[in-house]
Amino acid sequence: MLIDFVLNISLTISGIYLFHRLQYAEDRRLIDSGIFQALLMTTLAVLLLMVPIHVSGITFSLYFIPLLILVKYSVPYYMLGSLVVVYLFHHLIFGYGWQVYLIFAVLYIFVMAILPFLKFEKLRTLTSACIAFSILYVLGINLLISDLTLWQMLIFVATSTTVMFFAMMMYEDINAILKLLKRYEEDEYKDYLTQLGNIKSFDEEVNLLIDESETLSLLLIDIDNFKVVNDTHSYASGDALIRQMANLLDNHVPGGGSLFRNSGEEFAMVIPNLSFDKTVRLGEAIRNSVERASFHISEEETISLTVSIGVGYKDEADVTKGRMFTDADDMLHAAKKQGQNRVMFIPYLS
Structure with missing residues (x-):
């Protein structure tokens, strides 16, 4: 389990860094765009499908973590597109059951519906939202698909929350650095006092x-x-x-x-x-x-x-x-x- 857990965190953090690094070198304007965020998180979700976590007799994937992060940084139609693409990999390529994904999709669409009323400004708030989502997700699996022990459900929630926390911390740190770089580049051509060109x-x-x-x-x-x-x-x-x-x-x-x-x-x-x-x-x-x-x-x-x-x-x-x-x-x-x-x-x- 520990190796799977570390691998999931490493893959998520490395993917976030590599995507931002490549995109910054190619076209920095796209980093803040919804399509870039959707492409990044969809790719990470597919990669996480490749490294499931095996613990206490159950196997689960944390593919939904990047899609939850996408809630904060993208728009609904990109989120729906990511949802469909990840399903194709989840069910048709990696062979996971469609029932599990259906539970996730229903919860995810519910989050999208209440998105205009949510404010995910702080890491603590987003982590709390992830805990709530993971609890509802694992309860849905337990009630509708297969019985899970309390220990299995706790492991699922704890693991997803930890990966979410580190992923969001890395994501926000990189975005903060990119904003500083953008400001530095703008300051090269702007007067700080008037915001006119220098x-x-x-x-x-x-x-x-x-x-x-x-x-x-x-x-x-x-x-x-x-x-x-x-x-x-x-x-x-x-x-x-x-x-x-x-x-x-x-x-x-x-x-x-x-x-x-x-x-x-x-x-x-x-x-x-x-x-x-x-x-x-x-x-x-x-x-x-x-x-x-x-x-x-x-x-x-x-x-x-x-x-x-x-x-x-x-x-x-x-x-x-x-x-x-x-x-x-x-x-x-x-x-x-x-x-x-x-x-x-x-x-x-x-």
């Missing part, structure tokens, strides 16, 4: 659009005297102002455009296929909107801010990313030197 994301977007778009507009937007605001109030207030500014600027991004936070108080807006005149008018609209807005540094206190904006524009094939950025940066510095709260650009003749 300078790396900005570079990739410009590299992509510089060749694909007939024209490309770049607005470098810098908050005026922001260091004074930080020194006068607090860095926490400064962070709150940055988030509010990001929300305001995001409302001005035209369709197809993107907003990024390049550094402390500097933002960049990239817009493909927008005329030069509309680009300048957009810059003025942003400047006016910021000037009229009130920004909260606390629930009671608000302050006014202004921004200086430098415009870069590409309309010819020989205009490089470097030149466009340099033009915008030079104009931003010119706006600062000429009194701030203004939009500066190199005159362009179409």
Whole structure:
């Protein structure tokens, strides 16, 4: 029995790890999908059919454990599909009695019916649900198929609960690690404070659009005297102002455009296929909107801010990313030197 028990746990844990490892390497987007979860748990169920546990004169398989885990992570039609596939292996290939599977199927469909009212957020809750399911399952077998001793029923419930516990612990640990990896990868391209794209994301977007778009507009937007605001109030207030500014600027991004936070108080807006005149008018609209807005540094206190904006524009094939950025940066510095709260650009003749 001990060897069978250890083999079931090892097979379940190894299968969960291997599936996630392979899928993470191939297409990470599928890991959270219902079809991936169904495929993983169906495969594990079939594998567990191959290693039944022999103890005290009875033989049973823990194939139902992965299908129970599937309740938490998939949707009903995938669960039904898994139920049918596992039955084909259970009865037609491995030769188990259909009566046993029928009892399981009835209980499983009952769980699916009450699924919208269940919350399996914690490992303890899911383990308790597994205990209840195992008790009902073994009682059904005892009443409808063959008499089981109390000892046999206790072993069945204890074994299934233990395997379920270790499987869920491994499953949730792997999912937690994958979420951390996903967050780490997103943080590589996202600004943590505003959730906008960062300078790396900005570079990739410009590299992509510089060749694909007939024209490309770049607005470098810098908050005026922001260091004074930080020194006068607090860095926490400064962070709150940055988030509010990001929300305001995001409302001005035209369709197809993107907003990024390049550094402390500097933002960049990239817009493909927008005329030069509309680009300048957009810059003025942003400047006016910021000037009229009130920004909260606390629930009671608000302050006014202004921004200086430098415009870069590409309309010819020989205009490089470097030149466009340099033009915008030079104009931003010119706006600062000429009194701030203004939009500066190199005159362009179409």
